[in-house]
Amino acid sequence: EDKVVQSPLSLVVHEGDTVTLNCSYEVTNFRSLLWYKQEKKAPTFLFMLTSSGIEKKSGRLSSILDKKELSSILNITATQTGDSAIYLCAVSNNNNDMRFGAGTRLTVKP
Amino acid sequence: DVKVTQSSRYLVKRTGEKVFLECVQDMDHENMFWYRQDPGLGLRLIYFSYDVKMKEKGDIPEGYSVSREKKERFSLILESASTNQTSMYLCASSFVGWTGDTEAFFGQGTRLTVV
Numbered sequence: 431e432d433k434v435v436q437s438p439l440s441l442v443v444h445e446g447d448t449v450t451l452n453c454s455y456e457v458t459n460f461r462s463l464l465w466y467k468q469e470k471k472a473p474t475f476l477f478m479l480t481s482s483g484i485e486k487k488s489g490r491l492s493s494i495l496d497k498k499e500l501s502s503i504l505n506i507t508a509t510q511t512g513d514s515a516i517y518l519c520a521v522s523n524n525n526n527d528m529r530f531g532a533g534t535r536l537t538v539k540p
Numbered sequence: 541d542v543k544v545t546q547s548s549r550y551l552v553k554r555t556g557e558k559v560f561l562e563c564v565q566d567m568d569h570e571n572m573f574w575y576r577q578d579p580g581l582g583l584r585l586i587y588f589s590y591d592v593k594m595k596e597k598g599d600i601p602e603g604y605s606v607s608r609e610k611k612e613r614f615s616l617i618l619e620s621a622s623t624n625q626t627s628m629y630l631c632a633s634s635f636v637g638w639t640g641d642t643e644a645f646f647g648q649g650t651r652l653t654v655v
Contacts, residue, residue, distance in 0.1 A: 439580070464643055472630065472646035473583075518582060520644070526571050526590040526636065527598065528644055532582035 432457045434521050436531035444539050447509050451534045453519030454501040463495055463502050466518040468533070473518055476504070509538045543567070546631050546647035553654050559618040561650050563631030571634045572614035573644065574598075574606060576627040583630060589614055621654045628652075 433456045443449055453463065462480045466473035477486045479495035479502060486493050490509075495502045506513055516533040547562035565572065571590050575583040575598075585598030587606040595606050603625060607615045614633075618625055628651050632644040 436582070472648050475643040475645075478643055520583075522634075525596070527585060527588050527596065528571075528573060528632075528634070529585055529599070530575070530583035532580060 432521070432523065432527075432529050434519055434529050434531040436517075436519050436534050438534060439532060440535045440537075442537045442539065443509055445510055447538075448505065448507045449509060449536060451504040451506075451517050451519075451536070452501065453504070453531055454499075455519075455521045456500065457521045457523050457529070459524035460497070461522045461524055464520045464522070464528075465493055465502070465504050466520065468516045468518055469514075476517075506536075509536075511538050511540055514538045544631060544633050544645050544647040546629075546650050548650050549648060551650055551652045553618075553621050553652065555622060555654055557618075557621045557654075559621050559652065559654075561616040561618075561629055561631075561652070563614045563616070563633075563647055564612050565614075565633040565645070566612065567633065567635075567645070568611065569633035569635040569645075570611075571636070571644075572608065573632040573634075574604075574614065574616045575630045575632065576600070576625075577630055577649075578627050586616065618652075621652075623654050626652060626654045 465476040477493045482497035519531045522528045573588040574586045589608040631647040634644040
């Protein structure tokens with residue numbers, strides 16, 4: 431059975447801290463791994479990763495995929511209160527479905 | 541911009557009612573998904589569809605059915621609503637381009653309460 435596991439489930443940090451969120455997966459016919467940020471509404475897309483070892487970066491956020499370890503990390507540097515959200519990891523396969531982990535709830539305190 | 545529209549933001553239904561949740565996307569995407577989101581459980585896949593009239597069960601299909609008669613519309617049906625189906629329901633769509641996946645685009649969600 432396909433599985434996506436995120437850790438930690440919850441994290442509280444202070445502004446300026448750096449955080450690392452983890453996502454591991456067991457998926458048949460893996461195609462891509464996606465990260466989303468969800469505040470009070472629908473998830474918004476952050477990154478899509480298909481190749482191992484290639485870092486994707488957007489401002490203070492970056493992410494990398496390790497296909498050997500079946501995992502990905504999402505890094506956020508110099509965190510701000512606006513980074514407070516649930517971060518969701520999803521994995522798609524060649525059957526076209528897309529499964530999500532439980533999410534990491536990040537709280538950034540001033 | 542891709543737009544995924546869910547017919548209702550909030551819905552209150554009685555136990556035993558048949559409930560229809562509608563989702564429409566305007567970007568000609570092949571893939572459409574229905575998830576429910578509950579605290580601590582993330583998004584759980586109920587059903588997905590990769591083409592008109594095609595559907596596949598996700599992780600929690602029990603108590604639900606779906607319909608995809610047209611490419612742009614994917615409906616989730618609760619045959620006989622129960623209180624344990626109280627949840628946030630999210631619809632999404634995506635397509636697989638010649639270079640691979642695109643991200644899924646989400647609707648705003650329907651918060652369903654079954655009383």
